[in-house]
Amino acid sequence: MHPPFDPARGWRLHPQVAVRPEPFGALLYHFGTRKLSFVKSRTMLAVVDALGEYADARSACRAAGVADDQQGPYLRALGTLAASNMLVPR
Amino acid sequence: MTNTVQVPSLIEQFERGLDAPICLTWELTYACNLACVHCLSSSGKRDPRELSTRQCMGIIDELERMQVFYVNIGGGEPGLRPDFWELVDYATAHHVGVKFSTNGVRITPEVAARLAVSDYVDVQISLDGATAEVNDAVRGPGSFAMAIGALENLSAAGFKDAKISVVMTRHNVDQLDEFTTLAARYGATLRITRLRPSGRGADVWEELHPTADQQVALYDWLVAHGERVLTGDSFFHLSALGAPGALAGLNMCGAGRVVCLIDPVGDVYACPFAIHDRFLAGNVLSDGGFDDVWKNAPLFRELRQPQSAGACASCGHFDSCRGGCMAAKFFTGLPLAGPDPECVQGYGAAALSRHRDRPRPSGDHSRKGPVPLKLTTKPPLRPCNESPV
Numbered sequence: 001m002h003p004p005f006d007p008a009r010g011w012r013l014h015p016q017v018a019v020r021p022e023p024f025g026a027l028l029y030h031f032g033t034r035k036l037s038f039v040k041s042r043t044m045l046a047v048v049d050a051l052g053e054y055a056d057a058r059s060a061c062r063a064a065g066v067a068d069d070q071q072g073p074y075l076r077a078l079g080t081l082a083a084s085n086m087l088v089p090r
Numbered sequence: 091m092t093n094t095v096q097v098p099s100l101i102e103q104f105e106r107g108l109d110a111p112i113c114l115t116w117e118l119t120y121a122c123n124l125a126c127v128h129c130l131s132s133s134g135k136r137d138p139r140e141l142s143t144r145q146c147m148g149i150i151d152e153l154e155r156m157q158v159f160y161v162n163i164g165g166g167e168p169g170l171r172p173d174f175w176e177l178v179d180y181a182t183a184h185h186v187g188v189k190f191s192t193n194g195v196r197i198t199p200e201v202a203a204r205l206a207v208s209d210y211v212d213v214q215i216s217l218d219g220a221t222a223e224v225n226d227a228v229r230g231p232g233s234f235a236m237a238i239g240a241l242e243n244l245s246a247a248g249f250k251d252a253k254i255s256v257v258m259t260r261h262n263v264d265q266l267d268e269f270t271t272l273a274a275r276y277g278a279t280l281r282i283t284r285l286r287p288s289g290r291g292a293d294v295w296e297e298l299h300p301t302a303d304q305q306v307a308l309y310d311w312l313v314a315h316g317e318r319v320l321t322g323d324s325f326f327h328l329s330a331l332g333a334p335g336a337l338a339g340l341n342m343c344g345a346g347r348v349v350c351l352i353d354p355v356g357d358v359y360a361c362p363f364a365i366h367d368r369f370l371a372g373n374v375l376s377d378g379g380f381d382d383v384w385k386n387a388p389l390f391r392e393l394r395q396p397q398s399a400g401a402c403a404s405c406g407h408f409d410s411c412r413g414g415c416m417a418a419k420f421f422t423g424l425p426l427a428g429p430d431p432e433c434v435q436g437y438g439a440a441a442l443s444r445h446r447d448r449p450r451p452s453g454d455h456s457r458k459g460p461v462p463l464k465l466t467t468k469p470p471l472r473p474c475n476e477s478p479v
Contacts (some may be wrong), residue, residue: 016209018185020110020157024103027112029159031187034212036112036159040100 005079006072007057010090017086021045028086030079037086039077047074051087101342107394110156112348115362118146119354120175120455123195126218126229128257128298129355130293131365134457140354145317145375149352150177153186154378159188160212164362166252166354166455169196182210182359191216191255191317193233194240202240202247214255214281215240220268224261228298241276241456249455252278255321257285258308259298266311270319281320283328286363286420287431292448292455295422305331305434312337327414327430330407346371346393350384358383361391363417367452400427407435414438423448 013019016032025039026048038046046064054060057078061071081087121136122129141149153161161181168174169192181188189212197205197213205211219225222234245250254273256262262269266282272433273280287295300308309328312321316338326341345361346369352358356374359365371387374380384390399405402413413419414430422431423446431435 018157018159020159026160029187031159031210034160034187038100047451072272074254 005057005075005082007075007078009057010051010055011060011078011087012090013056014088015087019045019048028081030084030086033085035084035086037081042066044077044085045076047078048081051078052090053062101340104342104348105341105394105396107347107390108195109385110158110381111350112158112344113160113162113246114153114158114350114352115162115164115356116149117165117362117381118168118351119171120176121166121170122167122193123170124167124193125457126233126290127294127457128218128259128285128289129290130286130291130363131164131166132289132451132454132456134168136166137316137354137455141356142373143176144467145356145357146173146177147180149356149374149380150181150184150186152374153181154184154379156384158186160189160360163190165191167193167296178211182208188212189214189253190230191342192240193229194221194237197240197243197347200244202243202249205244205245206249212251212253213244213249214253215244215278216255216257217269217272218257218259219262219271220265227261228259239277245276245278250277252276253281254278255281255283257363258282258300259285260300260304261298263300263304266308266315270315279318279320280454281322281430283322284415284418285322286415286417288363288364288417289451292421292451296398299432300432302436302439305432309337309434322420327418327432328409328413328434331410331434334410341410342412345416346387346390350390352380358387360389361417363415363419365453366447366449368420369417398427400425401437401441402427402429405429405435419465422446 015030015031017030020027025041026045028039039048043064047061050060050063052065056080061074066074117131119136119140120131120133122133168190176187183190187210191214194215205213217225217237220227225234256269285299290385305328309331311335321339323339329337329341345364349361350358351362357478358371360369371389372383377383399408399413402408414433416426419426424431424441429441431438431442
C-alpha cells in the first residue's frame with residue numbers, strides 16, 4: 001500500500017500529528033488515524049524535529065548528529081512512521 | 091505501531107510513570123439508560139455531585155496544557171448529559187481528541203451526520219454479543235437493536251471507522267468471526283477488551299469470564315488477527331502463552347503510570363477498572379487539580395515504584411505477563427503481589443480455590459428495584475396501571 005521509504009527525498013510530520021517530548025524520546029499522536037506511536041530516543045526525536053527543515057531525510061539525520069554510517073536504524077524508524085502516515089512527503 | 095530505535099526497555103520507563111498520562115478515561119456521568127450486568131462503574135443513577143459544565147471545561151484546559159492527546163469518555167452513558175456535545179466540541183477545539191463509548195442511545199441520524207464531519211471524534215459502540223440473544227443477556231432487552239441502529243446511522247451518514255467495542259465473555263468469545271463480519275458490514279473496526287471483575291462485574295465474573303480453553307483460543311485468534319483488531323492492550327495476562335512480542339501492543343499494567351480514570355465527581359483512580367477507595371488517588375476539585383493529582387498523589391508515586399512479583403517471582407513467565415491485572419486480582423480477593431485470577435499457567439485458578447475475601451464495593455450507582463425495561467415485559471396487573479385514560 002505504501003511505497004518504500006525514500007531517504008533521498010524530503011519528509012515532514014503529517015499536519016494532524018502532535019508530538020509530546022518525553023524523557024525516553026516522544027509520543028506521537030495522529031488525530032486523523034487516532035494512532036499513537038513512540039519515538040524511542042531523544043536523538044530520534046531530534047531527527048523527526050529536523051525533518052521539516054531539510055531537503056531529504058539523510059540531511060535531517062546528519063543535522064541531528066547521526067553520521068551517515070549510523071543512519072540505518074533511524075531511516076528504518078522513519079520508514080515505520082511513514083508507513084503509518086505519521087510522516088508525509090514534503 | 092511502534093518503531094525500534096535504541097530501546098533498552100520502553101516498558102520499564104513507562105512503569106516509572108510519565109509526567110502526563112498517555113491517555114485517560116473520563117466517566118462523565120453515572121447515569122445510564124441500561125443496567126449491564128458487568129458494568130465497571132456500577133452505573134445507573136446520576137450522582138448529584140457530578141461535575142458542572144464549567145468544571146469539566148477546566149479539566150479539559152488542564153489536559154490541553156499537559157498535552158494529553160485524547161480522552162476516552164464513558165460513563166454511565168455519556169450521551170445522557172445535556173452538555174455532552176458541548177463538552178465534545180470544547181475538547182476538540184482545545185486539541186484534546188475524544189473517543190467516546192456509548193450504547194448508541196443518542197446516535198440519531200442527525201448526530202451521526204455531525205460526527206461524520208469531525209476529524210477529532212471517535213465513536214465506540216458497546217456490544218457484547220454478535221447476536222441479540224447473547225448481547226441482551228448481558229446488556230438488557232433491546233440493547234442489541236439500539237447499538238445496531240446507531241451503527242446503521244453512523245454508516246449511513248458516512249462516519250468512517252466507528253469501533254464496535256466488545257467485552258469478551260464466556261458466551262461471546264466464540265463469536266469473534268461473527269463480530270468481524272458485523273464490523274465489516276458497517277465499515278467499523280472491532281475492539282475487544284477483557285472482562286474485569288470490577289463494579290457490578292464482581293458479581294458475574296465467575297460465571298462470565300472465559301474458560302481456560304477459551305483464553306487459549308482467544309490468544310491464538312489475537313496472534314492471527316491482532317493487526318486488524320483493537321484491544322486497548324488489555325490482554326497482557328495472555329502474553330505468557332507464547333513468545334515475547336507475539337501479542338501486539340504494550341503488554342503492561344499502565345494504572346497510575348501511563349493511564350488513569352477521572353470519575354463523574356472528579357475523583358481520580360488508577361485505572362478505569364479500579365473504582366474503589368483502595369485505588370483513589372485524589373480529587374481534581376479538592377486536591378489542586380488533575381495535574382497535581384497525577385504528579386504527586388501518594389498512590390501514584392507508590393505505583394511508579396518497582397512492584398513486588400510476590401508469588402510470581404519464581405515463574406519463568408513473569409517477564410511476559412508481569413503478574414497480570416491489578417484490578418482483577420483486587421476484586422477477586424487475590425493478593426496484588428501474585429498471580430492474576432486468569433493466569434494462563436493455572437496459578438490463578440489455584441489461588442481462587444483457596445479462601446479469599448472479596449473487597450466490598452465502595453460505590454454503587456445502580457438503580458434499585460426492577461429495571462423499567464423489564465417491567466414492560468410483564469402484563470399490567472390492572473388496565474389502569476398501564477394507562478390512566
